[in-house]
Amino acid sequence: MLNNLFSPLPAATAQEHFDELLTRPGLCIERIVSHGQASPAGFWYDQPNGEWVLLLTGSAGLRLEHESCERVLQPGDFLEIPARCRHRVEWTDSARVTVWLAVHFGDS
Template sequence: MRYTMANVPTEEVAEVLGASVGAAGVRIERIVSPLGHSSPDEGWYDQDEAEWVTVLQGSAGLVYDDGREVVLKEGEYVTIRPHERHRVAWTDKERVTVWLAVFWREGVTGCG
């Protein structure tokens, strides 16, 4: 399937992972978050991989277990180190949030 911003759902009940591709230790995913989505309170992400993530549409807030908060608007991005515990605090309440995430294992060159 060809993915474009035109065929992004306008409303979602649950987060949707899609348009995933990977090779040689790198994985790229498009993630569509529903209106006002957040991770469960106990739902910390603790990944073995590094992650670079940008918001293509909408906005979102991330919170880290050390108390830091990051707000991402369209076009803004953040790099999350392996095992840097974080969660989605909120996503845009007026339009679905579309993310592009690139994951890689340490030692893979050309990323970061």
């Protein structure tokens, strides 16, 4: 069980690292650690539940399908992504670790 969001951080790998911090009916809180990853070309997340994300370290470009430009996230930036809102991670910082806190909520 994690006691600190920043320690220990997993080493860089080809895939993002996901840690579930808390799960309850209709709720999942997770830490996501990225080292330069992005969504695969042409891939869009389309989740049945809402998601609230907070960028803790690093930086990232997040794109919502209905918007013409990506949103550049810096530490402290947060965003609610409604259920079924197609979105993708365009990029994450390749020079420093990017740590996200994601809260998934809903009935599914």
